[in-house]
Amino acid sequence: MNAIFKALNDETRREILELLRQRDMTAGEIAEAFQISKPSISHHLDILKRADLVTSEKKGQFILYSLNTTIVDDILKWIINLKK
Amino acid sequence: MNAIFKALNDETRREILELLRQRDMTAGEIAEAFQISKPSISHHLDILKRADLVTSEKKGQFILYSLNTTIVDDILKWIINLKK
DNA sequence: ATAATATTTAGATATTTGTCTAAATATTTA
DNA sequence: TAAATATTTAGACAAATATCTAAATATTAT
Numbered sequence: 001m002n003a004i005f006k007a008l009n010d011e012t013r014r015e016i017l018e019l020l021r022q023r024d025m026t027a028g029e030i031a032e033a034f035q036i037s038k039p040s041i042s043h044h045l046d047i048l049k050r051a052d053l054v055t056s057e058k059k060g061q062f063i064l065y066s067l068n069t070t071i072v073d074d075i076l077k078w079i080i081n082l083k084k
Numbered sequence: 085m086n087a088i089f090k091a092l093n094d095e096t097r098r099e100i101l102e103l104l105r106q107r108d109m110t111a112g113e114i115a116e117a118f119q120i121s122k123p124s125i126s127h128h129l130d131i132l133k134r135a136d137l138v139t140s141e142k143k144g145q146f147i148l149y150s151l152n153t154t155i156v157d158d159i160l161k162w163i164i165n166l167k168k
Numbered sequence: 169a170t171a172a173t174a175t176t177t178a179g180a181t182a183t184t185t186g187t188c189t190a191a192a193t194a195t196t197t198a
Numbered sequence: 199t200a201a202a203t204a205t206t207t208a209g210a211c212a213a214a215t216a217t218c219t220a221a222a223t224a225t226t227a228t
Contacts, residue, residue, distance in 0.1 A: 009093035061195040082156050145225040
């Protein structure tokens, strides 16, 4: 859970997840949606990937990122458990 | 959401929430459950309080902390929305 | 009133984190 | 093969964070 909550503890990364909820996007497309540098976005994507919140797939010279809803379920379970 | 995710981004604070899920506890009782100093626990409780994840009530010389499940709902909503 | 107990506040410090620029790697196009 | 494009890696730096000890505040008991 540590990596997941760490990943969620940043506004930019949460917005990336919200973007990927709509559709898969390349690293470049994601970067264009923000005012920060591409290396910084790449770093954020790495943190999201380590938390398994996103997956990536190489498509030629692009890398396509997708939301991993399986892991989202794990967070849900943790939170719901707090209410029991 | 920022303060909430920040508050959740720490193992000790998450464990405090899990303790308070069972029953209300004083600051001292909470501190005894961990190996870190009382001032550090006090700091963690402050962060949880700022995020509105816990509430506190003075009972004589003690301060009783409780889990605020209303805010837990806000996190749930954010997460659930990712899956839609 | 004084001492004891419960908790927080203050100040210091080491670690982690988000950001940047520059350079490296990989792929496609001319 | 050389140039262009997409992305990551490396290294640096300022800001944020978790922890500590010591001191302050508030309440209760002697």
